[in-house]
Amino acid sequence: MTCIRRNDSPFFTSSDGCLEAMKTTNIFGNHELCRYEYDEVLSGDLDIEAFAVQVLNAVDRHGFAVIENAVQGPACNQVVSEMRSYIEATPHGLHGLGGTRRCGALVARSASSHQMIAHPVILELAKRILGEQKLNGDAVRINGREGPGEQGFRYPWQLHLTQIIDVGPGGGGDDMPHQLQLHRANGMWLHDFQHVGIDPQMEVMWALSDFTEENGATHAVLGSHREAPRNGTGGYGEPTVQAVMPKGSVMIWTGWSIHGAGVNRSADRRVGMNINYALGFLAQEENQLLACPPHIARKLPEQMQRLMGYRQPAAALNYVAECQPPEDSVLQEDFDVLVPGAHGHVMNPALDGPGFAPENEAAFEAKVADLERQKSAAIAVDDLEQALHLKHAISVLHRSPRTTKQQ
């Protein structure tokens, strides 16, 4: 493996815009781990799209690429500090995952992680790799039609996993081996997607501490994303290239690219943040709607809600209760599946159930009084769950435009 700086080398011709590359030769041929500097965007030299295309081309050719300094170091420190208590409360090797401590639910637990989860370049890459299937060579196929994956004809995609991967000193070594050695991520859905001709997943690893060879920077088997068929036994070994990168950098790869955590031979912890994205009609590895439940998601920006999957990615997928999209149901303050009438639809007292569409002011007041009485009775017998439902029901009745009171 050799590291060549663009300015140092006449050989540096292959990768547009790449500032530096680690070169290697393996069973998949001659490959490079190309590095891009986000400063090119911040300084105004390139726009997000042009920058993303460069990175995309490198991932296309080599299966991996690195963007250095995509966020600033203090942002990484902030994520680690928000996650510190969760990391420290997580035992090593939980669920058999070797010398690592892994904890997730980052959207709910760490507001500072959002700028990385929704980093504009990463989202641009996900749009192209997943939505437009740009690496795949096949067209997007929706409802029997084929298209190039342009606006309005893209596969839906969403957040798939958020996970701190904290490799401690000795992690991955003989005493604390990593359970997950070099691997591909696409096997989780059981289906063999390589014959379907789609790229179902894109993965990224953010360096929340500096990633070095010594502390176990992620190993990448360059070119492994293009093996055909992708079930050979080759490639699951040396030579690899390690994603040595300063804190705030991020490595991007596809679900087919072989990778794995390194051995931490240093005295310090290597803290990474693995964020994956996948097609929106596949089950998520970390169920985002449970990891960040509606009462928390309601308070987040719409972009983050949608990334997690609080939306209908296609046709009727993800509807709630009375066939409502998540944004019109669980994300509404008053919505509660156990409260009759909390569905947000305007009711017509002439046609619909009388309970939640009182005919007139007197009927409305009588209904509220009845619910208040039931609530007091529930509190009196300590049935707080029932009392809570009734409280919501009263609130629905008062605030919703679906009653005649507000019409």
Ligand SMILES: O=C(O)CCC(=O)C(=O)O
């Ligand atoms: O921690 C790393 O460097 C990569 C680990 C990884 O991708 C995994 O175990 O799924």
